[in-house]
Amino acid sequence: MLNIVIFGAPGSGKGTQGERIAEKFGLNHISTGEVLRTEIKKGSELGKTAQRYIDQGQLIPDELMIDILAGVLDGFIDSKGVIFDGFPRTIAQAEELKKMLANRGQEVSIMIDLDVPEAELMARLIKRGKDSGRADDNEETIKKRLLVYNTQTAPLIDWYKNEGKYCHIQGHGPLEEITEKVHKEIFSVAGV
Numbered sequence: 001m002l003n004i005v006i007f008g009a010p011g012s013g014k015g016t017q018g019e020r021i022a023e024k025f026g027l028n029h030i031s032t033g034e035v036l037r038t039e040i041k042k043g044s045e046l047g048k049t050a051q052r053y054i055d056q057g058q059l060i061p062d063e064l065m066i067d068i069l070a071g072v073l074d075g076f077i078d079s080k081g082v083i084f085d086g087f088p089r090t091i092a093q094a095e096e097l098k099k100m101l102a103n104r105g106q107e108v109s110i111m112i113d114l115d116v117p118e119a120e121l122m123a124r125l126i127k128r129g130k131d132s133g134r135a136d137d138n139e140e141t142i143k144k145r146l147l148v149y150n151t152q153t154a155p156l157i158d159w160y161k162n163e164g165k166y167c168h169i170q171g172h173g174p175l176e177e178i179t180e181k182v183h184k185e186i187f188s189v190a191g192v
């Protein structure tokens, strides 16, 4: 089983690389941001709650997020592995993911950190906001999300270093080169 955490700040390319990894290695892809945006579109209670946090650039509370993730994970049958995109975002989530996988006799294989300078992140997100119309890709909310990333999410870098799972990748430059570097690292843990 390959369980891959694709990690990085908003705009670092987690979604793009996550999709490519899922396709290349035949893995299930969970993007927690996508799960929440789908609930918002459906107008569900969960979507309404999520929207309040997303609009503020804040994280959804850990307990709620962990329940959602567990539900999605339970839906995967005969999975070759999972690519976790946008989860974990806090140390509490990382600890819970470790427990959830351990209960299934599994573990995180590698955590790939797509490292992109903040000015580049800002430029990418503003462009994405214009192209896709994602409501949280506006300058004010982006600034809040980057602050939330630096304070609540970036500590996971040291957490995964301690676990011996951390892999740093320079996340700016030609897209195909980044994809190639990511795939090479995954091949090295997949043993293929």
Ligand code: AMP
Binding pocket: 010, 032, 033, 034, 036, 053, 054, 057, 058, 059, 060, 061, 065, 085, 086, 087, 088, 089, 093, 136, 145
């Ligand atoms: P993303 O599409 O990954 O950028 O996520 C968009 C928004 O969804 C984030 O800014 C958070 O408000 C929320 N979100 C996504 N994943 C998580 C998570 N693991 N924990 C808490 N909030 C999350």
